[in-house]
Amino acid sequence: MKKILIVEDDASLQEELKILLDNNGYEGRILHSFSNVAQAILTMDVDLVLLDILIPTVNGQQVLKAVRAKSDVPIIMVTSKNSEVDEVLSMSYGADDYITKPYNPTLLLLHIEAVFKRINKQNAMDVYCGVAVNVLRSTLEKDGQELLLSKNEMAIFHYLLQHKGCIVSRDELMDYLWDTNKFIDDNTLTVNITRLRKKLEEIGLVDVIETRRGQGYLLV
Incomplete structure (x- = not known):
């Protein structure tokens, strides 16, 4: 218990x-x-x-x-x-x-x-392209630099990381966020993806999330 x-x-x-x-x-x-x-x-x-x-x-x-x-x-x-x-x-x-x-x-x-x-x-720590992904602390860490992600940003990134190399649809992402009690609508998902991309660039992860028109997103 x-x-x-x-x-x-x-x-x-x-x-x-x-x-x-x-x-x-x-x-x-x-x-x-x-x-x-x-x-x-x-x-x-x-x-x-x-x-x-x-x-x-x-x-x-x-x-x-x-x-x-x-x-x-x-x-x-x-x-x-x-x-x-x-x-x-x-x-x-x-x-x-x-x-x-x-x-x-x-x-x-x-x-x-x-x-x-x-x-x-989830494991407390995953690694992607040399960046430590600390899910429980909602941070990305590289060379002593720590970058804080919001709850939604970390949830989106970690889900894409779990499905690395596969296209994840927008509906699938929103269903996942709903399941973990962080519901966001379609427009808010776009905003979170944009913010996530900008934050990833700050730690050297440039153009790692690809948009596949009509299909969804792909973490390369």
């Missing part, structure tokens, strides 16, 4: 989350002391952490940063602030996912399942 640590200072929400997790095949654990949150997370044997950004004494993003320096335990950031800056900062610090309160309990469970699914299906 997967153990999930709840780092949330609202007592009623703590219990609601624990009941939700316990009733859906997980073992929910509650962190009751906030004196040294990062150290507590590092010393506890858990499979995933639900980490609220707004907790007593310390910002959850700083906790995330401290934990990431020593551990790759999956972390989903939870916040009551709907801020793109918070999401970008959390992902840059190494969060595996991000969800905003108030959220539908079913949606939270889907986010948790998606994180575990990615971990089970």
